[in-house]
Amino acid sequence: xxxxxxxxxxxxxxxxxxxxxxxxxxxxxxxxxxxxxxxxxxxxxxxxxxxxxxxxxxxxxxxxxxxxxxxxxxxxxxxxxxxxxxxxxxxxxxxxxxxxxxxxxxxxxxxx
Amino acid sequence: xxxxxxxxxxxxxxxxxxxxxxxxxxxxxxxxxxxxxxxxxxxxxxxxxxxxxxxxxxxxxxxxxxxxxxxxxxxxxxxxxxxxxxxxxxxxxxxxxxxxxxxxxxxxxxxxx
Numbered sequence: 001x002x003x004x005x006x007x008x009x010x011x012x013x014x015x016x017x018x019x020x021x022x023x024x025x026x027x028x029x030x031x032x033x034x035x036x037x038x039x040x041x042x043x044x045x046x047x048x049x050x051x052x053x054x055x056x057x058x059x060x061x062x063x064x065x066x067x068x069x070x071x072x073x074x075x076x077x078x079x080x081x082x083x084x085x086x087x088x089x090x091x092x093x094x095x096x097x098x099x100x101x102x103x104x105x106x107x108x109x110x111x112x
Numbered sequence: 113x114x115x116x117x118x119x120x121x122x123x124x125x126x127x128x129x130x131x132x133x134x135x136x137x138x139x140x141x142x143x144x145x146x147x148x149x150x151x152x153x154x155x156x157x158x159x160x161x162x163x164x165x166x167x168x169x170x171x172x173x174x175x176x177x178x179x180x181x182x183x184x185x186x187x188x189x190x191x192x193x194x195x196x197x198x199x200x201x202x203x204x205x206x207x208x209x210x211x212x213x214x215x216x217x218x219x220x221x222x223x224x225x
Contacts, residue, residue, distance in 0.1 A: 032212055034212050034213070041218070042216075042218050042219075043116070043202050043203075043204070043216025043217050043218050043219055044155075044202070044204075044216050045216070046213050046214065046215070049212065049213055087154075087155065089155070089212065091210070091212050099157045099160070099168050099170060100155075100157060100212055101157075102154050102155040102156070102157075103154065104153075104154040105154065
């Protein structure tokens, strides 16, 4: 069964303490892997798309990487405003069915 | 550029009733997808509409239905509400079908009592 698992479920960091979030997936053929950020009371906000193993994308303090079985979201020197839930989703090659399979997210809290 | 607008933001309904939620996508976007978000299940895909046609469908019962109008606005309907339907319902718009780089609205929080 196609599945997306994110770890840890929750992470608390001190401001400036770098860390990584993990997203592992099992799909028959990956079309794309997507990272989103969700703040409380809001809808998810798109961050990155990764298509093939070895690919990396960066945005400010965030860097996303992709291997054949998992993706990492590296957070360098985080600030309190990086506190949010980070969601990972995968889209598989399956004919015309382009639906996304979502992980449950990692809730990140950055303390000042 | 206006974002995705969902109405209403909050809704309380009684078991057995039906409800209609509305989503106005970003201007020019023709794809609208609907999701149900709960703490235990996360985001679950309901369906996607593109140019007034349902293009993809998730694994939800027939009580969940939707439609899209010629101006790309979309509505989602849930009939015979159950307690388990309590959730945040999110709408996402995209310029292309299956576009995962989508823009989400703030959601409608539905509580069934």
